[in-house]
Amino acid sequence: MPVPIDIAKVARLARLALTSEEMERYGAQLGAILEHAASLQALDIEGVPPTAHPLPMLNALRPDEVEETLDREEVLGQAPDREGPYFRVPPFMEEA
Amino acid sequence: MNGDPADLTIAAAAAAMCAGELSAAALLDAVRRRAAATEAQLHAYLTLDFEGAEQAAAAADAALARGEDLGPLAGIPVAVKDNMCTRGMETTCGSRILSGYHPPYDATAVARLRAAGAVLIGKTNMDEFAMGSSTENSAYGPTRNPWDPERVPGGSSGGSAAVVAAGSALGALGSDTGGSIRQPASLCGVVGFKPTYGLVSRYGLVAFASSLDQIGPFTRTVADAATLFEAVAGHDPSDATSYRGPVPEVRSTLEAGPAGLRVGVVAELAGEGNEPAVLAAFTRTLEALQGAGAEVRELSLPSMSYALDAYYLIAPAECSANLARFDGVRYGLRLPGDTVEEMMAASRRDGFGPEVTRRILLGTYALSAGYYEAFYGRAQKVRTRVIEDFARAYREVDVLVTPTSPTTAFRIGERTDDPLAMYLADVGTIPCNLGGGPGISVPVGLDGQGLPIGFQVLAPPLGEAVLLRAARAVEALAGFSARPAPATSGVG
Known part of the structure; x- marks a missing residue:
């Protein structure tokens, strides 16, 4: 059974500016992959707990001690655009 | 010294350096010559840094001259997959989105290699963000298989597998999320080892799937894989998922042999889906194990x-x-x-x-x-079911075995238009990542076209000792010693 996908919505959620031709192609490929994955629906896994992580680990925190951090200039040196100690980006709010 | 130093194992090169028969500078020179002869054809490296490598080799030689004991990796030329951060050295992940990125820090695995005195010669090609099984998804063009340049080296760590096979590094690091170390190792005729999830820090490894990703070595022998593993494994406070207990000790049982080893063949992965030559080499290896005293049986793991x-x-x-x-x-x-x-x-x-x-x-x-x-x-x-099936199996056997890849190296372009067919290349390697335990691929033979075939061994989480013991036994029994034909220098 083909799986219906609102590919435009998925692309928007994923922040990918796809052309309509690309959306059509990826939509068809995703449909085929999800159809294959439909085999999972046949499994009886009622009551089976989900696994998010292969090893049992909980709250693995390091001691809260001051450590050396990355050099700010070296980090900002990789930015496409900056202003002083900040990353600079196009507007993300409309002016009031 | 006989032969080209670029063809030495890590253990043999270290012994030759210790005995004063070889310098780190001479070894680096041999590897540089090999890279010059093969790279135009293979395109296994994205970045080569021989200036930095010369300094590291000189430091190793100076320490050797002072009589310091530097350990088994001092002066050894190694390569690192391009998804591990290297301070000041471009790290692209095979992606256009990271073109020109120079990380401000070293990944922990890289820092540990440097601390062990290894000579980092460059960054290897890969499927973009480690997504792929052929290294054709690199934004910088595919890597070719040293055994047949018309074919893929596997992936996603195809560059790391190819450089170890070709002799343009003695060892390399890759990463394995669904088989990205073991499958290319199989297709390139080298050893590829994915340790237990969490044993090698992921700090500085560009994340793909965080609950599955694990760094591990490519080498020409199982003993060399153990050496690289020992150098990079161990808890790292910078990776909250890194394992806090002791790293399993693997050296003392490496040569214990197959006698008494309980070996389980995974029925679901060792049958029809494999090419006949792959299945034949697999069966031959099982018979050899049995003949040498291992107890071999077939088990069903439905998940x-x-x-x-x-x-x-x-x-x-x-x-x-x-x-x-x-x-x-x-x-x-x-x-x-x-x-x-x-x-x-x-x-x-x-x-x-x-x-x-x-x-x-x-x-x-x-x-x-x-x-x-x-x-x-x-x-x-379903992942829980996979873990349960593994746990049940390991109550009856010490290790599980399967063919690493159902096919030998396929042709460049053959599967690029069919994502599902490409995904099927990983059918034998994926369960190990879902389960979290270690896995390794060992070359055991060639098919009719002279392409390498890999044998996969799996063990329970933290079962590295029995895993490497079994892998070493397979290696000794198979006696695989073939090498790809030398490249005819610089033909593209």
Whole structure:
């Protein structure tokens, strides 16, 4: 059974500016992959707990001690655009 | 010294350096000559840094001259997959979105290699963000298989497998999320080892699927794989998922042999789906193990048939979250846009190749409201089943075995238009990542076309000692010593 996908919505959620031709192609490929994955629906896994992580680990925190951090200039040196100690980006709010 | 030092194992090179028969500088020179002869054809490296390597080799030679004991990796030329951060050395992940990125820090695994005196010669090609099984998804062009340049080296760590096979490094690091170390090792005729999840720090490894990713070595022998593993494994406070207990001790049992070893053949993965030559080499190896005193039996692990489908929901889901960080703000490619959202969507569209885009879309869909439980939630439950099946099997046997890859190296371009066919290349390697235990591929023979065939050994989490013991036994019994024909220098 083909799986219906609102590919435009998925692309928007994923922040990918796809052309309509690309959306059509990826939509068809995703449909085929999800159809294959439909085999999972046949499994009886009622009551089976989900696994998010292969090893049992909980709250693995390091001691809260001051450590050396990355050099700010070296980090900002990789930015496409900056202003002083900040990353600079196009507007993300409309002016009031 | 006989032969070209570029063909030495790590152990033999270290012994020759210790005995004063070889210098780190001479070894580096041999590897540089080999890279010069093979790279135009193979394109296994994305970055080569012989200036930095010369300094590291000189430091190793100076320490040797002072009589210091530097350990087994001092002066050994190694390569690192391009998804591990190297301070000041370009790290692209095979992606256009990270073109020109120079990390401000070393990945922990890289820092540990440097601390062990290894000579880092460069960064190896890979499928973009480690998504792929052929290294054809690199934004910088494919790597070719040293055994047949018309064929893929496997992937996603295809560059690391190819350099070890070709002699343009003595060892290399790769990463394995669904088989990305073991499958290319199989296709290139070298040893590829994925340790237990959490044993090697992921700090500085560009994340693909965080609950599955693990760094591990490529080498020409199992003993060399143990050496690289010992150098990079161990707890790291910078990786909250790194294992806190002691690293399993593997050296003392490495040569214990197969006698008394309980070996389980995974029925679901050792049958019809494999090419006849692959199956024949697998069966031959099983018979040799049995003849040498191992106890071989077949076991059924029903969830193995569903592992591939579960993986192709879990890995894309995790990747869609991890790759959200590539947004044109802090590093990497940025395209113009009137708003920040337009800038991000345009940068990501241009920066990611088709396979990465496909998986981000698939993962975003699988995690989106209304579909989460049907896809991602269900896949996580199947993952529990895989873990349970493994646990049940390991109550009866010490190790499980399968062919590493159902086929030998396929032709470049053969599967690029069919994502599902490409995904099937990982059917034998994926369950290990879902389960979290270690796995290794050992070369055991060649098919009728002279292409290498790998034998996979799996063990329970932290079962590295028995895993490497079994792998060493397979290596000794198979006696695989073939090497790819030397490249005819610089033909593209």
